[in-house]
Structures are given as C-alpha cells and as structure tokens.
Amino acid sequence: MFTSRYICNRSKYIRFIRVVCRRYSLKPVVGKKFTTIDQVKEYMSKETWSVAEYLDSSAIEKDALPSRETALRVLKLSGLPSEGSDIDVIRGKLGKQLLLINKLHSIPLEDKNIDAKDARIMPRHGVPLTYEKLVATIESQKKNPETGELDDSWDSTGLAKLKKDGYLVVRGGLITNRD
Amino acid sequence: MLRVKRRYGAATSYLSKFTLLPQYKLKCGLEIHTQLNTANKLFSLSTNDPFHSSKSPNSLTSHFDIALPGTQPKLNYEAVLLGLKLSVALNCKINLNSHFDRKHYFYGDQPLGYQITQHFSPFASDGQMPLWQDIDDIDTKSKNINIIQLQIEQDTGKSLYKDVDKITLIDLNRSNVPLIEMVTEPDFSDLKEIRAFIKKYQNLVRHLDISTGDLETGAMRVDVNMSINEFARVELKNLPNTSAIMNAIKYEYQRQVKIIKDGGGMEHLSSAETRGWNGSSTVKLRSKETTIDYRYMPDPELPSISLSPDAIESIAKRLPPIPDEILNKLTHEPYNLSLKDAKILTISSNSQVELYTHEELRNYYFDTFHSYNNAVLKEKIGKVKPKLPINWIVHELLGDLNKLKIPLLEAKKVLTPQKLKDFLILIHKGDISSASGKLLLFHILEMIKKENFSSEGQLNLEKLISQYDLATIKAIDSNDLQKLCQDIITQVNDDRLISDIASGKRRNSLKFLIGQGMRYSQGRIKAQEFDKMFKKILNITY
Numbered sequence: 001m002f003t004s005r006y007i008c009n010r011s012k013y014i015r016f017i018r019v020v021c022r023r024y025s026l027k028p029v030v031g032k033k034f035t036t037i038d039q040v041k042e043y044m045s046k047e048t049w050s051v052a053e054y055l056d057s058s059a060i061e062k063d064a065l066p067s068r069e070t071a072l073r074v075l076k077l078s079g080l081p082s083e084g085s086d087i088d089v090i091r092g093k094l095g096k097q098l099l100l101i102n103k104l105h106s107i108p109l110e111d112k113n114i115d116a117k118d119a120r121i122m123p124r125h126g127v128p129l130t131y132e133k134l135v136a137t138i139e140s141q142k143k144n145p146e147t148g149e150l151d152d153s154w155d156s157t158g159l160a161k162l163k164k165d166g167y168l169v170v171r172g173g174l175i176t177n178r179d
Numbered sequence: 180m181l182r183v184k185r186r187y188g189a190a191t192s193y194l195s196k197f198t199l200l201p202q203y204k205l206k207c208g209l210e211i212h213t214q215l216n217t218a219n220k221l222f223s224l225s226t227n228d229p230f231h232s233s234k235s236p237n238s239l240t241s242h243f244d245i246a247l248p249g250t251q252p253k254l255n256y257e258a259v260l261l262g263l264k265l266s267v268a269l270n271c272k273i274n275l276n277s278h279f280d281r282k283h284y285f286y287g288d289q290p291l292g293y294q295i296t297q298h299f300s301p302f303a304s305d306g307q308m309p310l311w312q313d314i315d316d317i318d319t320k321s322k323n324i325n326i327i328q329l330q331i332e333q334d335t336g337k338s339l340y341k342d343v344d345k346i347t348l349i350d351l352n353r354s355n356v357p358l359i360e361m362v363t364e365p366d367f368s369d370l371k372e373i374r375a376f377i378k379k380y381q382n383l384v385r386h387l388d389i390s391t392g393d394l395e396t397g398a399m400r401v402d403v404n405m406s407i408n409e410f411a412r413v414e415l416k417n418l419p420n421t422s423a424i425m426n427a428i429k430y431e432y433q434r435q436v437k438i439i440k441d442g443g444g445m446e447h448l449s450s451a452e453t454r455g456w457n458g459s460s461t462v463k464l465r466s467k468e469t470t471i472d473y474r475y476m477p478d479p480e481l482p483s484i485s486l487s488p489d490a491i492e493s494i495a496k497r498l499p500p501i502p503d504e505i506l507n508k509l510t511h512e513p514y515n516l517s518l519k520d521a522k523i524l525t526i527s528s529n530s531q532v533e534l535y536t537h538e539e540l541r542n543y544y545f546d547t548f549h550s551y552n553n554a555v556l557k558e559k560i561g562k563v564k565p566k567l568p569i570n571w572i573v574h575e576l577l578g579d580l581n582k583l584k585i586p587l588l589e590a591k592k593v594l595t596p597q598k599l600k601d602f603l604i605l606i607h608k609g610d611i612s613s614a615s616g617k618l619l620l621f622h623i624l625e626m627i628k629k630e631n632f633s634s635e636g637q638l639n640l641e642k643l644i645s646q647y648d649l650a651t652i653k654a655i656d657s658n659d660l661q662k663l664c665q666d667i668i669t670q671v672n673d674d675r676l677i678s679d680i681a682s683g684k685r686r687n688s689l690k691f692l693i694g695q696g697m698r699y700s701q702g703r704i705k706a707q708e709f710d711k712m713f714k715k716i717l718n719i720t721y
Contacts, residue, residue: 119476134486143225171346
C-alpha cells in the first residue's frame with residue numbers, strides 16, 4: 001500500500017488529498033486530511049511511497065509522448081538550454097510528469113463542494129483581525145533590505161542578458177496585445 | 180492630409196449624432212481597476228510609485244516584484260485597510276475570510292507567470308452606488324447601480340513596444356502595485372448613467388484618499404461589458420479616458436444594431452467576444468474560440484484575509500461622510516448653497532490637486548461660515564448673509580489662488596478662517612465696498628506670496644485699508660459727489676443717451692453711469708449714493 005498527498009486541481013477547486021493506492025494500476029483513494037502539524041511532520045519523515053510506482057514506464061507507452069516541438073517550446077519557455085540536451089530523454093521525463101498529473105486528475109473526489117479556501121495541507125485557524133490589530137500590523141511593516149525592498153538598493157536588471165536604459169528587454173515574438 | 184481630416188470629421192459627426200433606439204435595448208456593466216495609494220506594493224514592501232518609471236525604470240522592485248526564484252509574497256495590509264474603506268462606502272457585504280488565487284498567463288511584463296488576484300473568494304460583494312438626477316445629471320429621478328464584487332489584486336509591469344527594433348522594453352516598477360477591481364451588474368441602459376457612474380466612482384476613490392483615480396495615467400482603468408437585446412456580451416478594453424469609453428460604446432452599439440438589422444445577430448452576436456478601441460473603431464481581440472484558460476488556483480503561499488466584524492464596524496465609524504451626504508448638507512440649512520457651489524467644495528478633479536484638496540477647501544469654508552455667522556449674531560450687525568462666505572471663497576479667493584499659484588494650505592496660515600471672517604464682516608458692515616474688497620484680498624495674497632508665507636499673525640486688515648485708502652466714504656460731501664457725477668455725464672459726451680436715461684427709455688443705462696462712478700471712486704462710495712445723485716441731477720422719477 002502506498003500513501004501520498006498532492007495538490008489536485010479539479011476544475012474549480014484545488015485541495016490537498018491523501019492518496020492511497022495499492023499498486024499503480026489500482027484506483028487511488030482520497031484519505032483523511034491532516035489536522036495537526038505533528039501529523040504532517042511524522043508523515044514527511046517516513047518514506048511511504050515511491051515515485052517509480054507512480055511512473056511505471058510501461059504505462060507511458062500507451063500515451064503519446066509530447067512531441068519534439070512541444071519539448072523544445074517548454075525548454076524555451078522555462079529558459080532552459082536546448083542545445084546539447086537529449087530531447088528524447090526530456091520527452092520521456094515530460095511524459096512521466098503528464099502521466100502523474102493525469103493520474104491525479106483521475107482521482108475521484110467524494111465531496112464535490114469543497115471550498116477553495118480549504119486547499120491547504122491542514123485547516124486554517126487564523127485569528128481574525130480587529131481594526132486595532134490591522135492598524136498596528138500596518139505600522140509595524142518595515143522594508144526588508146535583504147529582499148531588495150529599499151529604493152535603488154540593488155540593480156534588478158543586473159543579471160539580465162539583455163537590457164536597455166534601465167529596462168529589461170523582451171525580444172520580438174512577444175504578443176503585442178495581452179488582451 | 181486633407182483626406183485624413185475629412186475622414187476624421189466624418190467619424191466624429193457619426194458619433195455626435197448618436198441616439199439609442201428604443202427597439203434595441205442597451206445593457207452595460209463596468210469593470211474598473213483602481214491603483215491604490217498605498218505607500219508600498221501589495222505583496223512586498225518596495226515603494227508603490229508606478230509613475231516613477233520614466234526617470235528610473237526597475238528601480239522600485241524587490242526580489243519578489245521581479246519574480247526571482249525562491250521569493251515569496253507577503254501581504255501588505257495597507258491594501259486591506261483601503262479595500263475596507265471602499266467596500267464600506269459602497270455598502271458592500273465584506274467577506275470575513277477572503278483569499279488570493281493565481282490567474283495564469285504568460286506575458287513579458289508579468290514575470291511570475293501568473294497574477295495574484297481574488298477569483299474564488301473576493302474581498303467584498305453585493306454593493307450599491309445610487310445615481311441621482313439632480314446631482315449626477317441622469318435622465319431618471321434615481322438609479323441604483325448594483326456592484327457584484329470588489330477584489331484585491333496586483334498590477335503587472337509596463338511594456339513599451341519598440342516595433343522598429345522588434346523588442347519590448349519592460350519596466351517592473353508597476354509590477355505588484357495594489358489594485359482593486361470593482362465589477363458592476365449590467366445595470367446601465369443609458370450613456371449618461373455610465374458617464375455619471377465613472378465620475379462618481381472616481382470622485383469617491385479620491386474623496387476616500389484611496390487612489391488618484393486618474394484615467395489618463397492608468398491609475399483607473401475602465402472596461403465595458405455591453406449587449407443589445409440579450410445577444411451575447413461584448414467586452415470593450417483599452418479605453419484610456421472618458422471620451423474613449425463613450426465613443427467606443429457608441430460605435431459598438433451602432434455596429435451591433437446594424438448587424439441585428441441586417442439579420443446577422445444569430446450568426447455574429449451569439450457568442451461573447453472581447454474588443455479593443457483604436458481611437459475610431461472597436462476591433463476584435465478575442466472570441467469564444469480563443470478564450471484563455473487561466474487555470475485559476477488558490478495561492479498556497481498566502482494566508483486568507485481573516486477579519487473580525489469589529490474591523491468593519493470601526494471602519495464604518497471612522498469613514499468620512501460620502502460626497503452625496505456632503506452635497507445634501509451643503510444645499511440645506513444653514514448653508515443653502517447652490518448645487519454648483521456645493522459641487523465645487525465636494526467633487527475632486529485633477530487640475531486642483533496641486534493648490535488645494537476639496538476637504539481642505541470645504542473645511543476652510545465651514546470654519547469661515549460659522550465664524551462669520553457667530554460674529555454677525557454676536558455683534559448684532561443685521562441679518563446674516565449666508566451666501567457671503569461662499570461667494571468670496573469660491574468666486575474670489577479661489578480665482579486669486581489660481582492666478583497667483585498659491586496653495587490654500589499656505590494661504591490659510593496667514594488668511595485664517597477667522598481673518599477671512601474679519602474681512603467678511605468689513606464687507607457686511609459696508610466698511611469697505613466689494614470692489615475695494617477684491618483689491619484688498621488680492622493684495623493680501625500677493626503679500627503672503629512675496630513674504631514667502633511667513634506673515635503669520637501679522638495680517639492687520641484695518642492698517643491695510645487705511646494705508647491704501649480703501650475705506651468706504653461714509654460721510655460724503657454732497658457737493659463733491661454732485662460735481663463728480665456731473666463730470667461723468669460730461670465725459671460720457673452722449674446727449675441722446677443721457678436724455679434716454681432721463682426719460683426712462685433706457686433705464687438700464689443708468690447702471691452704466693453708476694459703474695463709472697464706482698470706477699472713479701475706486702468703490703469707496705456706495706452705488707446707492709451714485710444712484711440717488713444721478714437721479715437728482717437728471718430729474719429721474721422712476
């Protein structure tokens with residue numbers, strides 16, 4: 001038996017689930033939610049499942065792998081080099097990831113009316129803000145020099161290969177109309 | 180060139196002849212994005228100054244704003260406070276547990292690859308904004324515009340397209356600036372209502388000091404959803420100012436009416452589409468087939484905004500009266516202002532921001548009004564003239580401040596409401612005439628500017644009146660006045676005019692003679708004295 005938790009996007013909501021499956025080919029089941037951080041820590045400290053079990057390569061062959069063009073486009077979008085890369089290996093890896101995602105999408109959820117607010121590893125128990133607390137929170141907010149929040153404190157274009165007059169540069173091919 | 184002009188002329192006249200046709204019912208809703216006036220950005224504390232960019236692009240960017248890997252958003256609660264103010268002012272139901280979601284799409288000025296917004300559980304919903312015939316200039320007595328929701332979200336960076344070089348310059352100073360998106364129900368059925376709503380909403384965000392509300396700078400951006408006779412909705416985007424909004428709606432209405440008239444409604448208007456405005460026509464940007472799947476998901480890095488009901492009550496108590504309430508107050512006892520004058524004290528428009536805010540002006544008026552009223556009653560110097568303070572503040576003082584470019588904040592350090600009250604009392608008692616008063620007021624302001632606003636406590640009205648000999652001459656020597664009036668008649672040198680005034684044929688021209696007298700005496704002799712004397716000299720009996 002293998003147990004895991006994943007974020008699962010089901011049309012309008014996402015939630016954390018506990019996936020229980022005996023074998024990859026068997027139907028996974030959504031388990032109970034965590035309720036305490038100790039449960040999370042205990043769970044994360046143990047190896048309870050194997051990626052290989054989910055990514056059975058024999059299953060991939062049944063699904064078409066992403067095309068070479070798709071793989072190259074994904075590399076480009078991700079800012080990763082394609083030169084010198086073994087595209088077929090990358091296609092295989094992408095295929096496995098898609099398989100995992102498709103698997104997660106296929107998990108049946110019993111409760112169809114889950115609130116998107118519950119898309120958390122554990123339920124939230126935030127303390128509601130009073131007016132005084134809200135004002136005090138605002139007053140206590142301070143710029144953090146370590147995250148570049150001070151004006152002109154660092155060169156945000158410093159690592160860019162292309163820049164012009166302080167602007168970052170996106171080369172042609174960008175859609176000129178966001179809408 | 181001529182051809183361009185002719186075509187342009189034709190396009191504008193086409194729009195100016197616009198009328199809504201009763202058999203083609205227009206239905207509109209608005210989506211308005213408003214940049215918030217917070218000191219810092221929404222999910223980092225880098226400075227929120229989106230218009231800083233032309234000087235130094237990308238200088239107000241934290242690691243999160245440019246989406247460096249490993250950075251995380253942290254909510255700036257200033258945006259929550261401003262969101263609460265606007266939601267309360269719009270009578271919304273405030274969500275005590277709203278949260279943020281990710282809206283995914285790729286674009287060069289959005290380095291995260293998604294926008295953080297509130298899709299599933301927005302900040303507030305079910306609000307209203309009433310429009311009134313007298314205040315907002317709409318055709319019906321009143322109209323309630325229902326608000327679907329308000330959501331807090333982040334702005335994107337700014338793209339500057341350099342088509343010649345085939346590059347786009349990206350400035351991320353605007354990236355992560357806080358916005359409120361407000362969405363109305365499709366309650367608008369008339370262009371006047373749309374114009375009135377935009378103006379009113381713009382004034383409200385300025386009044387609450389939530390945003391500059393300027394359309395031209397992009398601090399406020401309006402998208403329009405419209406449909407005719409229940410055909411599919413068309414969304415109009417890229418509308419940079421009020422006239423673009425109005426013209427785009429007119430153009431789109433006429434375009435759709437023509438399609439329906441030609442029998443093409445089912446074919447061309449059965450599915451929703453998004454259109455842009457290019458200055459003269461609407462152009463298709465996106466249709467049902469090319470709709471983007473934003474893959475919304477709750478943002479796992481941000482906590483919910485959890486509010487106690489007390490926070491909302493406290494905001495409601497602290498909120499200043501909304502503009503409609505202020506207008507109502509100003510147009511009733513004891514102020515009894517005309518709606519036009521009341522609006523000057525209440526409605527914010529761009530141009531005045533540098534010299535005064537409406538709150539400053541209104542408070543200055545209230546202080547002066549009450550100070551003047553109390554003084555008249557205390558000194559028992561006749562009836563209160565309720566229009567005196569507003570006439571001098573709005574029609575004289577503001578004009579002088581604009582002419583001399585003096586901020587009200589500086590002027591009132593010397594010309595305090597109490598000093599202006601003293602000035603008004605001099606006018607009230609007739610110690611100085613209106614004409615002399617105008618000269619004196621301008622001189623005082625000029626002096627304040629010359630002395631670099633440092634004359635605090637130094638303003639002595641009596642001394643100035645005496646120095647410049649501005650006091651009304653109360654004990655007029657009858658012979659001197661008669662001589663002055665006769666000189667005026669001689670100088671006019673128009674026997675027929677004088678004869679017509681005397682006979683009553685041209686009664687109104689008597690005022691011309693009185694005006695000449697006022698000019699010669701620099702307003703120091705009252706108009707009534709001239710009136711009496713001219714009538715005596717010319718044997719006028721009317």
